[in-house]
Amino acid sequence: MILQALANYYDRLVKAPDQDVPEPGFSVQKIHAEIVLDKDGNLVAMNDIQQEETIPPKTKKGKPKTKIVPRKVKVPFVEGRTSGVAAFFLWDNTGYVLGAQDKGKPERIVKQFEAFRNLAHEVLDDVEDEGARAVITFLDSREAGQTDAIEDFEEKFIGNNCVFRLDGEPDCFIHDHPAVRTAWLKHIDKSIERPTGVCLISGQADEPQARIHPVLKGVRGAQTSGAYIVSFNASAFMSYGKEYNDNAPVSERAAFAYTTALNHLLNAKKTEHQRMLLGDATVVFWSETPTRMESVLQMFIDPGAAAEDEGQEAHDGSVIGQLRTLLQAVRDGKEPPVTDLLGDEPDTPFYVLGLAPNASRLAVRFWLVSTVADIAERLAQHFDDLEMETQFDFESEFPGIWRLVLELAPARPNAEGRYTSKMDDVPPVYAGALARSVFTGEAYPESIVNRILGRFRSDGRVTHGRMALLAAHHRRALRKGRTLNIDSITKPSEVTVSLNPETKNVGYRLGRLFAVLEKAQQEALGNVNATIKDRFFGSAMATPATVFPRLLDLGQKHIAKAEYGHVMDRHIGEIMEGFEVADGTPPFPAHLSSDDQVMFALGYYHQRNALWRKKDKSPDAPQKTTGTEEAA
Structure with a gap:
């Protein structure tokens, strides 16, 4: 199916006037010069047809033009030249076309010129075409290396690829003449000595x-x-x-x-x-x-x-x-308006x-x-699943696939203190798996979730891209009816874009609580070398019962020391109200499943954004609505 689709695409390209795609028996090559002949085979001129390309500061270097020319005769459908003497038809370097080269043995160069002339005779001897006759006459009338009549040959042309053109035909080379092309293709058919059979791509026999x-x-x-x-x-x-x-x-x-x-x-x-x-x-x-x-x-x-x-x-x-229009169509349950x-x-x-x-x-x-419609719909659905509030103004609301893949790599600080990641640090399988999910609409791979959770434990970076991927995984899994090992979350709309103080999910609330405790530490101590996030984020996310009693005790000390500690104390009280408390002891679970760990990270991210965000107190300030809330 792959090869057949590509072969059909080739047929489309050949018919397109704006594409320089060769037909069978021809190839695209770099050509530097043209040899202009009159109808009697006399040399009129040798012209440089390269494009001028300015190279700083003031020097100029020619850039050869790409032209469609005949392929090699011995292996007509395969590029390349053997180490022996093998000429191309009606184009080649000056060592073959004129027997003039700036390197190599003189005896070999003579053989190259003779091979070029013999091939021209073999293909064109029976062809009734003015250009074909002119080339044959030109080649028969010359000795190898005869270039005295060509001005500045050694400075401008030696060793370069050249083609033939008939004087008075400025836009057509001789190898493009219909009769010459037909003769060349017949020659190819005769030269192919291979068994025949049924082609798996075209279905043609013999x-x-x-x-x-x-x-x-x-x-x-x-x-x-x-x-x-x-x-x-x-x-x-x-x-x-x-x-x-x-x-x-x-x-x-x-x-x-x-x-x-x-x-x-x-x-x-x-x-x-x-x-x-x-x-x-x-x-x-x-x-x-x-x-x-x-x-x-x-x-x-x-x-x-x-x-x-x-x-x-x-x-x-x-x-x-x-893209926003496509997104809205998906949310409204309509077909993407790709025609419009x-x-x-x-x-x-x-x-x-x-x-x-x-x-x-x-x-x-x-x-x-x-x-086309399915691709548009799946792409829009992908970005709808990814929707997540950003931390900074420079972050894109539509992160690209390669940016998301980069989020799976370890983040290391550079000399300037900024964190950077390298694509080489991401196992190749992740990019292919993520792209497959985008293009097919399938569930995002579980391996990506595990990879991000592992990155949290190693580098502790809770970024917009990682949060968007985790949220997208849960939303798509829930939409497709997959049962997640997750507490209190049953619908995609419950995995929100921004802070959701109403959810009862334990992991999400613990993540919010961790963000508040981190904020309390910062307000009490300012910037410190190692925050509670640096020391406890991974363990708090995986085994809350071993960490949170200690963090709450530490948090109360920070609140008592901070100037506005009562604000953080109020946030802690609001979050703790959502837990069912027995005997006065908060029910911190011994372990959180990987799905609930995702909710922990989302709760932390949302709460942290809410605490650090500069509030616009003007009455006309727009309020952001989430795609999932609209869909709900």
Whole structure:
């Protein structure tokens, strides 16, 4: 299914006039110069067709143009050149085209020129085309290394790739002439000596099968020379006497199609909005027909970055508004208005592919077949589940996936005292699992909850991103009918965005109590080297009975010492009213389940925000409403 979808995408790209995607038998290469011939095969000029690229401070360096040219003849659907002499058809470096090179043995250069001329004869001898005849005449009339008539050849052209053009045809190279292209494709068909069979991608019979598929480049962490998504290179992978990729029969043309399409998607310069990195996975996405969702999905996934990036165009800021519209549709139980927002057909098939490096092969981290409307709905639902009040003004209300994954990494202080995290410190499986949950709408993985709880115990950082992930996990689990090991919480709306003083959940109330005790310590002692959070947060969250009696006793001393200790004392009384007290002893549980530990962290986060938040006392101050409360 993956290869078939990519092959269909290739067919779409070939038909698009604005895409430089080659047809079978051709490839995209960097070209530096053109050799202009008249109809009689005489040299008119050799022109530099590179683009000028200014490099500071005042020097200039040429940038070759990318052109679609014929592929190598011996292996027509595979890139690369062997160590021997093997010419390309109607394009190559000057060592082959003119027999002039600034390095190498003279005898070898002569052989290169002869190989180039012989290939041209082999393909073009029976072709009735002015350009073909001009090239043959030009090559037959010259000796290897004959470049005296070319001005500044050694300074400007030697060693560079060049093509042929007929004088009077400024916009068409000779290898693009219809008759020449037809002759080249016929030559390829004759040169392929491979068994035929039924192609697993196209279903066509009697097609030459690819023994080796073209390499794929652009997956982060994979070999720079390229890697394979289909590869059989050891006897353990083979069966029924078949060798190499005959074990998964794919025709030469289909293999070329799917690899060309995937290389196009992996090329960051060509498809910057259809490619992104999540952990060790390189993710690409596309639709069956052209849609705007292809170009905006990356910004939808990380809209905060789109809004903050000064290099983005002004219209990118509208992504935030569009996402809010999608969110509201989800909350109202309506179909996402992708036609009104993006102009896309809702039922257009949409594909998401995540690839990870695995030596010379690529591992499929995840594969999703969906529609534009489903992708929009799941993305909106993801951000609705994530909704959480922020601590600081600079924090995004829509944290991107990679930002969330980064929250799973250890946080370490840098030289400036700021905490930083590295993506390399996050096991790769987390990014793929989180992305799969976003794109499929499945429950968030339990491993993420355990990872965050472990981070609390190690670095003690209770951040907006971590809280949003924990809340999203509980909301989605409850919505899908999963029974959580949690006290008094039964509906997604009970996992609130901001402080909920009415909840009876023990973990949540204990988290609130811990935040109040921390505030009391700060007001009594000011900034200290180690607060109760630094020393007791992990144990208070997991085993409250062993910690809270001591913390309450310590808190009363802090309250007595603080100037406004009565305020914290009142908060403690309000929180303690929610507990059922027997014999005057607060019922601190011996242990909290991991689900209740999440509620502890949320209670701490909400209460701490409420205590530290600067209150706007003006009567016109807007009051924030939560998405979950609206949904309820």
